[in-house]
Amino acid sequence: MAVAFDLDELVGRARDGQHRAIARLISLVEDANPRVADVARALTPFTGNARVIGLTGPPGVGKSTSTSALLTALRAAGKRVGVLAIDPSSPFTGGALLGDRIRMTEHATDPGVFIRSMATRGHLGGLSWATPQAVRVLDAAGFDVVLIETVGVGQSEVDVVKLADTTVVLLAPGMGDGIQAAKAGVLEIADVFVVNKADRPGADATVHDLKQMISLARREIRGPSWRQPIVRTVASTGEGADDLVRALAEHHEWLVTHAELPRRRAARARDEVAAIAMRRLRAELADLRHGDRLAGLADRVVARELDPFAAADALIEDLRR
């Protein structure tokens, strides 16, 4: 049964910083509620102010602890911070991350912090579709910074870059071939590197390797140059978190100075609009699936009367009718 609610009043309460209203709005957009478009329309006038920062990196580098340490440092600097923790969990890993989430509850009583885990499991395009909706809620609710933390498995670390103004890639010493393996991916996506667990043996070597990778890659880079900084942290003690806050501020400054911020946000809007359009088309296809039309075409494919491409053409023609 649909429960009636006053959207403008809900948005108003979210903008007053009421966590329950913020949570309610995120649930509305996350579940692809039919009113999601109304919610977006109601929020849009209040958006565009939050800095969106993505954190990613391979498993075991301490992403959750780093998010928590960064959160503490940003709070000390007077920023209100929203956190979206993206879990692209599979049937085989589901639930493994609970311990990490629990650690974040140290911020749970702080009204200037809002933390939300978003499970993208089973949602095709879940991250790319639902996350910008949730970012919009936090932006409109007046958070200065929105942190998007990913679990770093699969496609999500690439997707998060598309959503963030600034992408932080975390690495740690003692990951063996980790950096080598990560090389191709992270150089392209990182705006800021963090070498976490910097008190452990091998940290110097990791920083050294990273510096070499960066200087090699720089030869091929075009356009306005941003020198990716490497910040050393020990997230468990908070060491280096202030350095990271400074590096993030410098990158934001650079984005503004070089007109890179509007460029990135326009790219993000293109992705989002395309994702929404795709989802609508997918829903229309699903309607055709539940009808007899797809089933009838599929039966003819099984009977080898029709190849699946010809069947898909027939299905799309129905969609256009």
Added chain:
Amino acid sequence: MAVAFDLDELVGRARDGQHRAIARLISLVEDANPRVADVARALTPFTGNARVIGLTGPPGVGKSTSTSALLTALRAAGKRVGVLAIDPSSPFTGGALLGDRIRMTEHATDPGVFIRSMATRGHLGGLSWATPQAVRVLDAAGFDVVLIETVGVGQSEVDVVKLADTTVVLLAPGMGDGIQAAKAGVLEIADVFVVNKADRPGADATVHDLKQMISLARREIRGPSWRQPIVRTVASTGEGADDLVRALAEHHEWLVTHAELPRRRAARARDEVAAIAMRRLRAELADLRHGDRLAGLADRVVARELDPFAAADALIEDLRR
């Protein structure tokens, strides 16, 4: 530059068992070559005979070794076998699986075996789109069995079920909470369980846990009942591989007896046709993206003149025009 080729001649050579022709056809469909629909049309009359078996399970259970052992046992039983090894590798894990692949080269000189690794990295819907195309090639080429092995990270273990007649879920002792974590997912998807590394301590306990899970789950299952067997193997020595071949044959028999095989294949055809239709729509959207239309709409979203849902509506209207 496009290279002209004679499709019927290529299909003929593939049906003669020429590996180069088979590989060429898979490359054609994998790369979404413009002629992929022609290839599907040319292959369709020769399809429908191969048994498609999916192998999945969490990392570390020995999937590659098990695939290899099963391959040996199927060859000894006189079957021609095609293998598709699906690597949904991320920027952080890319390349890690090379060692596993190399082990499979022991079958490389056997003309009755064809092995192909398919990287789905970066392909949205890559597995669900490209794999059935590759299965069609192997089916038409006259392989009796097509094995689809997944790396078991992310969404792929769920997708593979949709492609296979029979799904084998591999587990191993000493995985700690692995079985508990896997429980929800694997009970739904497994037709046959394998407990690999059955010579290790804890194998009995793993089999025991699994039996309990199965009998608990059976209470809730509707429809024609298939009792999921548990096969113990030591894939590194080949022990138990013949038992697995027998269990697979029994499941195939059951599928046929209960009219479940045509039901599964019709479901698969529905998924495939829908995936092809979706890909076509996505390509049409991409055309709009590269035009000015999406960029113009996105700029209006950044300027907060338009919310992204209204922009998506406008984009879809263009698509229909």
